[in-house]
Amino acid sequence: xxxxxxxMTATYGAIGDRRGGWKDTAxxxxxxxxxxxxxxxxxxxxxxxxxxxxxxxASGTGSVGELMNAVRGSSAVPGLVDLALKNPEGFGYxxxxxxxxxxxxxxxxxxxxxxxxxxxxxxxxxxLTVSWATEPYYYGNDLIxxxxxxxxxxxxxxxxxxxxxxxxxRRRMR
Numbered sequence: 362x363x364x365x366x367x368x369m370t371a372t373y374g375a376i377g378d379r380r381g382g383w384k385d386t387a388x389x390x391x392x393x394x395x396x397x398x399x400x401x402x403x404x405x406x407x408x409x410x411x412x413x414x415x416x417x418x419a420s421g422t423g424s425v426g427e428l429m430n431a432v433r434g435s436s437a438v439p440g441l442v443d444l445a446l447k448n449p450e451g452f453g454y455x456x457x458x459x460x461x462x463x464x465x466x467x468x469x470x471x472x473x474x475x476x477x478x479x480x481x482x483x484x485x486x487x488x489l490t491v492s493w494a495t496e497p498y499y500y501g502n503d504l505i506x507x508x509x510x511x512x513x514x515x516x517x518x519x520x521x522x523x524x525x526x527x528x529x530x531r532r533r534m535r
Contacts, residue, residue, distance in 0.1 A: 389519055392512055399509060400468030403480060407461030410453060417453045425453035428491065435494035442490050459483055467513065470522020477513035484510060 410416050418424040426449035433442045445452040460483060466476030484507035492501035499505075518524050 392516055392518075393520060395509060396467055396470070396473070396513060396518055399477075399480060399506075399513070400464050400466075403460045403464030403483075404468065405464075407457045407459070407464060410457035410460070417450055417457075419449040425449045425456075432491050432494075436491075437489040437493040441486060445490075456483065467518075470518030470524050473518035473522055473524050474514055477510050477517075481507055481510035481514055 413423070415421060415423040416425055419426040421427060426446065429442050429445045429449060429452070433439060433446070436442045459479060463476050463480040463483065466472055467480065484503050488501060488503035488507055492503045495501035
């Protein structure tokens with residue numbers, strides 16, 4: 362067996378081997394649709410905020426400042442909203458750039474667990490502030506995003522990712 366064959370067998374299982382069959386392949390690729398969805402969605406959300414001059418303003422219709430003022434009374438963590446209100450434009454840029462970084466990291470699988478943790482933290486902060494008062498709770502999309510990030514925090518990006526390429530390279534060098 363050549364080195365390539367050994368690497369392929371270790372990575373994908375032997376052809377016809379039950380451990381390398383369709384169930385293992387399905388498990389290996391199971392989180393890929395979630396990773397693609399969250400990556401593209403967070404890239405879009407970050408770019409959408411960065412390109413929206415009204416959102417990046419401290420006040421006015423559609424601004425991050427107006428949003429934070431509107432949710433101040435219903436937030437689970439009003440101190441977090443108060444912190445955002447000290448510099449609404451800075452907070453808007455922090456959220457937008459954070460979403461962009463998380464989305465890119467998730468989409469290409471670079472530091473995927475860290476990117477997913479960032480996505481979970483963004484979603485948690487938005488749930489505790491912006492969508493906390495949503496009734497019933499399952500209408501609040503930030504909670505759903507938080508739950509969607511958790512499998513990627515735990516599992517990372519196993520296929521089609523920079524992390525997997527680096528891991529494969531380290532394995533081959535040993």
